[in-house]
Amino acid sequence: MPAHEQTLQSLMRHQSAARVRRWRPDSALWLLCLPALLIITPFLVACLYMLRFSVSADTGSINGFSLQAYAELAQPYFLRSLWLTLKLAASSTVIVLMLAVPLAMVIVTTRSASWRRLMTVVVLLPMILNLLIQSYGWILLLGPAGVINTTLLQLGMVERPLILLFNEKGVLLGLVQTSLPLAVFPLMSSMRAVSQEYLEAASGLGASHWRSFVDITLPLLKPGLIGAGSIVFAFNASAFAVPLLLGGRRVRMLGLAIRDMISPLFNWSGAAAGGMVLILIITLVLVLSTWLVSRSDVRGGS
Amino acid sequence: MSRVGLLPGEGGGSYRLVVCVLAGIGIVIAAAPVVIIFIMSFSAAETSSFPPSELSLRWYESALALFRSDESSGSQAVGAALISSLQVALVVMVLSVTACIPLAYALVRGRRRLRQGMELLFTLPLVFPLVMLGIAFLLLAESLRWELGLWRLVIPHLALVVPFVLRNCMSAMQSISRETEEAAISLGASPLRAGIDIVVPLMKPGILAGLIFAFIISFNEFTITFFMYTIDQSTLPIWMYSRTVSSLDPSTLALSVFIILIDLVMIIAIDKIIAGRASLF
Amino acid sequence: MKSAAGMAAALAMPSIVKAQGSKRYDGKTVRLLTWSDDTGLAVLNHIAKPFEEATGAKVIADRTGSTSEMVAKLRAAGDRPQYDVITLAGVGGVTLAADGLLAKPDLNQLPNLEQVDPQFRTGADGHGIGYLLWTGGMIYNTKTFSEPPVSYAQMWDESVESRLFLPPATWTDALDTIFATSVMLGGDGRDDDAAFAKLAELRDRLLTFGENPTQLVELFRSNALDIGGVYAPAFFAKELANPEQSNMGATYDLEEGFFADLMYTIMPKSHPGDDDVVHAFINYTLDAGVQGVMAEAVLNGPVNTQAVMSEAARTSPFIIKPEQLSDKAVVHDKNFIASVREDWIKRYTQTLS
Numbered sequence: 001m002p003a004h005e006q007t008l009q010s011l012m013r014h015q016s017a018a019r020v021r022r023w024r025p026d027s028a029l030w031l032l033c034l035p036a037l038l039i040i041t042p043f044l045v046a047c048l049y050m051l052r053f054s055v056s057a058d059t060g061s062i063n064g065f066s067l068q069a070y071a072e073l074a075q076p077y078f079l080r081s082l083w084l085t086l087k088l089a090a091s092s093t094v095i096v097l098m099l100a101v102p103l104a105m106v107i108v109t110t111r112s113a114s115w116r117r118l119m120t121v122v123v124l125l126p127m128i129l130n131l132l133i134q135s136y137g138w139i140l141l142l143g144p145a146g147v148i149n150t151t152l153l154q155l156g157m158v159e160r161p162l163i164l165l166f167n168e169k170g171v172l173l174g175l176v177q178t179s180l181p182l183a184v185f186p187l188m189s190s191m192r193a194v195s196q197e198y199l200e201a202a203s204g205l206g207a208s209h210w211r212s213f214v215d216i217t218l219p220l221l222k223p224g225l226i227g228a229g230s231i232v233f234a235f236n237a238s239a240f241a242v243p244l245l246l247g248g249r250r251v252r253m254l255g256l257a258i259r260d261m262i263s264p265l266f267n268w269s270g271a272a273a274g275g276m277v278l279i280l281i282i283t284l285v286l287v288l289s290t291w292l293v294s295r296s297d298v299r300g301g302s
Numbered sequence: 303m304s305r306v307g308l309l310p311g312e313g314g315g316s317y318r319l320v321v322c323v324l325a326g327i328g329i330v331i332a333a334a335p336v337v338i339i340f341i342m343s344f345s346a347a348e349t350s351s352f353p354p355s356e357l358s359l360r361w362y363e364s365a366l367a368l369f370r371s372d373e374s375s376g377s378q379a380v381g382a383a384l385i386s387s388l389q390v391a392l393v394v395m396v397l398s399v400t401a402c403i404p405l406a407y408a409l410v411r412g413r414r415r416l417r418q419g420m421e422l423l424f425t426l427p428l429v430f431p432l433v434m435l436g437i438a439f440l441l442l443a444e445s446l447r448w449e450l451g452l453w454r455l456v457i458p459h460l461a462l463v464v465p466f467v468l469r470n471c472m473s474a475m476q477s478i479s480r481e482t483e484e485a486a487i488s489l490g491a492s493p494l495r496a497g498i499d500i501v502v503p504l505m506k507p508g509i510l511a512g513l514i515f516a517f518i519i520s521f522n523e524f525t526i527t528f529f530m531y532t533i534d535q536s537t538l539p540i541w542m543y544s545r546t547v548s549s550l551d552p553s554t555l556a557l558s559v560f561i562i563l564i565d566l567v568m569i570i571a572i573d574k575i576i577a578g579r580a581s582l583f
Numbered sequence: 584m585k586s587a588a589g590m591a592a593a594l595a596m597p598s599i600v601k602a603q604g605s606k607r608y609d610g611k612t613v614r615l616l617t618w619s620d621d622t623g624l625a626v627l628n629h630i631a632k633p634f635e636e637a638t639g640a641k642v643i644a645d646r647t648g649s650t651s652e653m654v655a656k657l658r659a660a661g662d663r664p665q666y667d668v669i670t671l672a673g674v675g676g677v678t679l680a681a682d683g684l685l686a687k688p689d690l691n692q693l694p695n696l697e698q699v700d701p702q703f704r705t706g707a708d709g710h711g712i713g714y715l716l717w718t719g720g721m722i723y724n725t726k727t728f729s730e731p732p733v734s735y736a737q738m739w740d741e742s743v744e745s746r747l748f749l750p751p752a753t754w755t756d757a758l759d760t761i762f763a764t765s766v767m768l769g770g771d772g773r774d775d776d777a778a779f780a781k782l783a784e785l786r787d788r789l790l791t792f793g794e795n796p797t798q799l800v801e802l803f804r805s806n807a808l809d810i811g812g813v814y815a816p817a818f819f820a821k822e823l824a825n826p827e828q829s830n831m832g833a834t835y836d837l838e839e840g841f842f843a844d845l846m847y848t849i850m851p852k853s854h855p856g857d858d859d860v861v862h863a864f865i866n867y868t869l870d871a872g873v874q875g876v877m878a879e880a881v882l883n884g885p886v887n888t889q890a891v892m893s894e895a896a897r898t899s900p901f902i903i904k905p906e907q908l909s910d911k912a913v914v915h916d917k918n919f920i921a922s923v924r925e926d927w928i929k930r931y932t933q934t935l936s
Contacts, residue, residue: 028493029412032404033420036464039401043427043461046438053438060658077929099328106325121566122329125336127518128565130539132546133558137335139798140342140352144745144790145805147352161807163745166791177331182466184328185511189473209317231428231469238431240525248791249751250936259433260932264651264753265925266658266678268437275434282429283422290418440659447663529656532665533614533645544619544646546797 054272069273085254089237092175100183135245166248174242183228190224230289343555361556383541391521406471427461436529459520467512474508606639616666625880650675664851676711676847685710692862695869700905703886711847716884719842720835721812731834744788748811751792752932759813759842766839
């Protein structure tokens with residue numbers, strides 16, 4: 001590293017003298033995109049394959065053209081799942097952001113390196129352990145005879161065990177848990193980039209912590225927040241394992257409904273059509289959030 | 303390093319309190335199930351009642367015995383599953399990061415239009431319902447009739463990790479100023495050299511986070527792998543699944559703790575090898 | 584009894600007895616797909632392993648998935664299956680046979696079929712060979728019920744509110760539940776409108792669907808569940824043997840009857856392995872000794888009428904023997920089930936979740 005920094009500094013000194021030409025044409029940039037495009041090509045082919053399947057006249061194979069699969073989605077069976085999915089994805093996104101911002105703040109500002117490491121690892125944990133196993137952890141904790149219910153019953157605070165799992169609450173908790181790391185990490189990098197001077201200036205002006213958080217930190221974090229929020233929303237809207245394991249199969253999010261169409265209903269064109277609708281909706285949300293980011297970029301730049 | 307302005311060290315009254323309480327709730331939610339599984343894996347009892355009345359290492363012994371015994375064959379062998387999981391995860395990690403570094407560069411330096419379109423394109427795998435993607439990849443792989451071997455799992459995993467790797471590389475790239483790089487070029491370095499010698503080292507924290515995310519996601523991926531695995535090419539999460547469906551004895555929990563350790567060792571190793579002082583932590 | 588079984592086995596595979604040094608199928612491989620739950624584990628331990636020892640063949644087992652997931656995988660693989668032999672529920676065999684994906688086994692190469700009850704020998708239009716009987720009744724909490732419940736109506740009792748489970752919509756047991764509800768209401772099992780109206784009353788009283796048997800074990804053990812059905816005792820062989828610790832009991836003795844489904848072993852067309860060794864494997868699943876051991880291990884009903892069972896297994900109330908399938912057992916007309924299946928799965932889901 002020191003060697004790099006030295007070259008860097010000497011380079012910086014020379015740089016100011018030279019007026020740099022526009023040295024990189026767009027074609028070179030496209031070339032740099034190539035390896036990644038190559039890697040993602042099979043996925044794009046799979047997308048097109050599903051799109052083709054969704055307009056197949058046959059439910060089990062690609063054969064002919066028909067919009068039947070889409071027409072059949074206009075049933076309460078599917079629409080209720082869609083509504084539930086959007087509701088849970090949106091509320092989990094709000095909760096995740098409310099937890100992830102303070103968490104990222106605490107991690108970034110912690111001075112002790114070992115505490116910082118420990119917290120980073122803990123935040124990664126939900127991604128590391130098999131969800132099936134984690135769901136047992138939740139049952140032991142929150143189940144009808146879990147630690148919390150037993151304690152509440154013993155203290156006489158409730159008469160019957162509270163049903164904390166196998167319903168929307170349980171699924172929401174699982175969604176928040178599994179997507180927390182996805183929000184914390186991008187927010188940590190955004191916070192590292194928040195200029196110290198703004199905040200110091202604000203506190204110098206006598207602004208309260210709340211004021212400077214609302215007026216300065218939040219606007220500066222906005223692109224990071226929208227980025228993290230959209231990734232969490234997309235991730236949770238297509239969730240499958242969490243509603244399966246913590247919903248007791250009673251909370252039918254779209255991921256589950258699509259799986260049921262794949263097997264045992266073997267309505268593969270219907271599953272493809274359902275998937276396409278889900279993707280379309282999530283993509284709209286993402287486009288909207290990209291638009292919001294770029295608008296705030298423009299405002300920040302001007 | 304610390305950003306004192308973000309969170310006051312002392313005082314700060316209600317603001318500091320609220321921030322700390324919310325962060326605490328976040329930590330508890332993230333860790334609770336894992337902590338319980340961890341404690342249970344040391345239980346001395348046959349059943350999984352919590353908290354355990356007595357502690358022992360017996361389940362670790364029986365988990366170790368699983369690796370030693372050759373009773374199981376085919377996709378049921380845990381050792382083979384572990385090895386192919388590691389192989390897949392390492393290949394996915396290296397390839398995805400190698401592809402995302404130039405992409406992140408191009409997107410950050412390129413026009414806004416290019417960037418927005420590409421970003422959306424590379425977020426798409428995140429949006430796709432995994433079950434759906436699994437069946438799509440399976441149908442494609444079967445209709446192509448190629449013998450893909452390891453690549454049968456690597457290819458879908460690559461699509462899955464790219465959104466995460468790219469985001470991490472891009473956020474690191476954004477903090478590198480154009481001047482640094484242009485200075486090198488003005489001194490006669492080729493754009494490629496400038497990129498490799500100056501930009502890539504500066505991107506390290508992002509690359510590191512990308513490598514770690516890629517490894518974790520691929521190593522623990524279940525849904526797509528469930529469709530794509532074959533009798534000869536299976537992974538550890540698949541093995542764990544077929545084991546836990548039949549019975550959840552505490553040796554499975556001990557095994558889970560092993561898996562967490564493997565993940566952590568890999569994370570720390572990657573951090574040590576790549577990071578130097580730019581450690582993720 | 585034992586020597587008779589031994590004789591039968593010896594007659595079935597005389598060459599094994601002759602050639603002691605090099606076994607008949609040395610170097611050959613059978614690729615087996617079976618369930619991920621305990622029943623699949625039992626296939627591995629009580630069929631695959633002894634088969635390897637007896638014949639020298641190697642069995643590579645894939646023990647992941649439920650019947651409908653197996654069907655999805657085989658459909659996706661089309662004419663290039665990776666498996667030689669599959670054990671699965673009746674409806675899966677019928678579906679795959681209708682798709683034209685299955686080969687018809689040569690019955691002459693399956694001498695053990697002679698000991699099998701004639702009504703359970705083959706199915707799925709000759710593509711499926713009878714394997715074992717999957718039986719479903721009610722699971723109950725032995726702490727709550729000193730006597731087993733005698734009717735499915737017990738699930739509507741207010742005392743079991745929020746302590747109740749039902750089978751998930753994706754399982755055939757859910758279709759059985761709809762059928763049982765209709766019979767309970769005095770119908771013939773096919774009167775679905777009335778059954779769904781009655782099932783709707785359970786929506787808010789349900790704790791969970793029994794998607795994951797291990798989860799159910801945990802919930803019973805912690806005394807959070809009272810009752811559920813239609814569900815197979817087969818998942819709980821260990822727990823039912825030890826009710827003091829598991830709190831679990833099971834009964835088939837219900838006014839509305841219990842449910843029995845013949846499971847099949849099937850052989851996909853153009854499977855990778857040798858026909859000979861695959862037939863030998865299927866034949867081995869029907870061996871009197873093997874059937875007895877399997878019945879005892881996973882509480883499935885044996886189809887071999889001479890199945891060799893221990894005294895405990897013979898008298899076990901949880902294992903249904905072919906001769907016990909009196910008028911109390913409901914064996915579905917597979918065509919009827921196929922015709923209502925999709926509609927019932929959807930309505931069951933909508934009614935209850």
